[in-house]
Amino acid sequence: MGAARPVLVVAERLDAAADMVVDQLNQRSVAVMRFDSADFPQHVSLTAGHRPTAAGWEGVLSDGHRSVRLQDVRAVYYRRPGRPRIADAVPEPYATWAQNQADAAMLNLLSALPVRWINNPHHDRIAAHKPQQLVAAARADLRVPRSLITNDPDEARAFARTVGGPLICKPVLGGRLNTGGERQLMVATHRVDPTRFDDSVRLTAHCFQEDIPKKYEVRLVAVDGNMFAGTIVGTSEKARTDWRTDYENLEYGTTEVPDSVGDAVRRFMASYGIVFGSFDFAVTPDDTWVFFENNPAGTWSWVENRTGLPIAAAHADYLQGGTT
DSSP: OTTOOOEEEEEOSSOHHHHHHHHHHHHTTOOEEEEOGGGTBTTOEEEEEOOTTSSSOEEEEEOSSOEEEGGGOOEEEEEOOOOOBOOTTSOTTHHHHHHHHHHHHHHHHHHTSOSEEEOOHHHHHHHTOHHHHHHHHHHTTOBOOOEEEESOHHHHHHHHHHHOSOEEEEOSSOOEEOOSSSSOEEOOOEEEOGGGOOGGGGGSOEEEEEOOOOSEEEEEEEETTEEEEEEEEEOSHHHHHOGGGOGGGEEEEEOOOOHHHHHHHHHHHHHHTOSEEEEEEEEOTTOOEEEEEEETTOOOHHHHHHHOOOHHHHHHHHHHOSOO
């Protein structure tokens, strides 16, 4: 790649958002090396050294076709890469041990590079914790729904009486259920009837929230302080409860972000040290924005594809940085 300072794109091979960012960087003639951590150590090699007088780690990352010097890296776009895969010839428990070693080496060496990040994965992990997000959002002056996490059915009933209106239940931790079928199941946000709470509540932690009335919802994508707000209107009951469950009954658009909300989102992101976030808001009939959650590695390609908002370009602007 010569003297050009490359951007590392660390992502799964099939990732539309990463594709769009790489395309934007290519249009600007910014050198890019894209790879998936899942290809390390079988198909990607990493050698790095540290000298006491050096500014950081120095070395080479190569996939056999392209290579970059770590000290030349301009920025890193880190987006949901896979975990390293160890050769089948390595038996357990050594395979798991080796995977953890490879994961730690790649993750921590890259994280030590003193460059621009979207987002540093160590910051991402902290920023992804949903209960703490509600605290950070309230501190940043965002409105949040009344919430309760419990495994006590009596406390759940008491919360329902306090709210005095409809309730929803949502997972504390995102993820999907592997039921052994071809597709994993998503645990969706759903409305609950407090009169049916029973001892099954004791089986695990549940997150209950007041059901916020919605004029529409917003997927707000924030990149380096820039706000891109795509609106989502559900035209079915399922879509109005959790739009991810009924994509066929959604209408898309755009909206302006109120200054107070934009400023609060920037404060929220600064508290975590992140420059990218994929936020979910409800906008009530009286135009109040209510924060639900932020995914620091959330999807956004569909927002740009549906609305034309220049989200990929904003990523490229940040990753490109100066012209050196």
